[in-house]
Amino acid sequence: MSPAPAPWYSTTLNVWTLAATIVASVALIKLVVEAWRKTLGSRRHVISRIRKVATRVSPDYIEELFGEPTWVSEETVHRYQAENPVPAEELEVELTKRTWQLGRFGYLTTWSTSSTVEFYGLTTTSFWFRPRLKVGTTLVKLGKSRISTLSDPDHVWPWVGARRFTYIESYFFGNPGGYRTWYVGVNDIGYYPMAPVGWEEKSPAERQAFRSVARINTVLVGTGSYQEAGDASIFANSFGPNQDLIRLLEPGMQLVHSRTAAIRDRVNALRWGRHHKRASRRYDKAVKRIQGNTSQP
Numbered sequence: 001m002s003p004a005p006a007p008w009y010s011t012t013l014n015v016w017t018l019a020a021t022i023v024a025s026v027a028l029i030k031l032v033v034e035a036w037r038k039t040l041g042s043r044r045h046v047i048s049r050i051r052k053v054a055t056r057v058s059p060d061y062i063e064e065l066f067g068e069p070t071w072v073s074e075e076t077v078h079r080y081q082a083e084n085p086v087p088a089e090e091l092e093v094e095l096t097k098r099t100w101q102l103g104r105f106g107y108l109t110t111w112s113t114s115s116t117v118e119f120y121g122l123t124t125t126s127f128w129f130r131p132r133l134k135v136g137t138t139l140v141k142l143g144k145s146r147i148s149t150l151s152d153p154d155h156v157w158p159w160v161g162a163r164r165f166t167y168i169e170s171y172f173f174g175n176p177g178g179y180r181t182w183y184v185g186v187n188d189i190g191y192y193p194m195a196p197v198g199w200e201e202k203s204p205a206e207r208q209a210f211r212s213v214a215r216i217n218t219v220l221v222g223t224g225s226y227q228e229a230g231d232a233s234i235f236a237n238s239f240g241p242n243q244d245l246i247r248l249l250e251p252g253m254q255l256v257h258s259r260t261a262a263i264r265d266r267v268n269a270l271r272w273g274r275h276h277k278r279a280s281r282r283y284d285k286a287v288k289r290i291q292g293n294t295s296q297p
Contacts (some may be wrong), residue, residue: 046102047131053120055180055222059096059112062120066108069098071245075111077226077234093226095234099241101249105129106190107241111222111234119222119229121183123240124191133219135182136173140216143191148211150184157232158196164188165195166239167214168232172224181229183220189243190217192275209286213279 036045049065063069078091093113100108105126111119124130124143132139140149153169167186186193194214202210218240228234238244247253251261 042103043105043129046105046129050108050122050131053108053110053117055118055120055178056116058115059098059110059117062098062110062112062117066100066102070101070249071097071099071242073097073242075234075236077228079225080227080230099245101246102129107246109220109240118226119220119234121218121220121222121240123187123189123218125189125217126191129191135184135219136171136177140184140219142219143215143217145216146212147185147214147216148208149216153184155232158199159237160195160197160199161237164237164243165193165197166235166237167194167196168235168239170232179224180221181224183218183222183232183235183239184216185218185239186214186216187218187239187241187243189241189246191215192279193217194279205290206287208290209283212286212290213282 052065053062073096075095075097077093077095079093081091095111095113095118098110098112102108106122106124106129109121109123110117122131122133122142127143130141130143132141134140135150138150147167147169150169150171154172155170157166157168157170159166165186165188169184171182171184173180173182186196188195192215194210196210196214199207199210220235220240222229224230226234251258252265254261
């Protein structure tokens with residue numbers, strides 16, 4: 001009787017081939033996912049991480065999501081006085097402001113103690129970054145929705161300096177909002193900002209027109225347990241990211257000259273000029289429309 005023929009396959013060889021195929025496939029999938037996150041899927045990847053941010057979480061948790069912050073600064077705030085008066089120094093709290101640059105999309109800013117995040121906010125600087133945010137029960141599209149999308153605010157803080165400006169509105173929704181305060185408005189480094197020039201002299205119609213034209217480019221949310229949060233002085237002159245710090249990192253301000261950056265700066269200056277003219281025309285039309293509606297019986 002002749003011996004049985006040897007099988008056409010090798011069990012050992014097939015096992016090693018299968019293992020190598022699995023390892024190569026996993027490495028290829030990771031490479032594709034990483035490339036997607038850095039290119040076409042970068043916006044979605046950023047938004048997916050922002051969804052995990054909340055108040056009262058650990059600052060270390062935020063750094064695990066976004067890495068080391070680009071800018072860090074310290075400031076002293078004060079808790080509201082308790083029913084039983086205590087010395088002023090016992091009310092002092094040190095908050096650390098951290099700002100992350102989200103590529104070309106915008107900035108994430110947090111204010112936190114050593115153990116918890118007290119405030120956090122998002123600023124868009126790009127047409128391609130317009131996440132939908134929930135302010136109370138109202139959905140706004142960052143960088144697109146006008147301030148008038150929201151109801152009348154609890155408080156308003158407009159500020160215009162020599163070259164900087166901010167416009168902040170606050171909203172408090174009680175228990176349905178988790179006893180947090182929302183701060184909505186315009187950051188001067190955000191996407192197409194509009195300055196509240198001459199706010200104190202504006203008529204009610206002009207203020208209403210400003211809210212109907214100005215885009216929301218920054219939304220912050222946080223606890224209201226600090227005195228400086230009650231009058232928005234916690235943000236100083238920077239409603240979120242600080243333009244004076246951020247511009248030092250821009251290519252046009254760096255030591256090494258970049259021709260590409262110079263061209264981009266000129267293009268951005270032209271775009272800003274066109275935006276300012278369009279916003280002025282829309283503001284004038286809105287004022288006339290509102291004044292016409294109020295004058296009708």
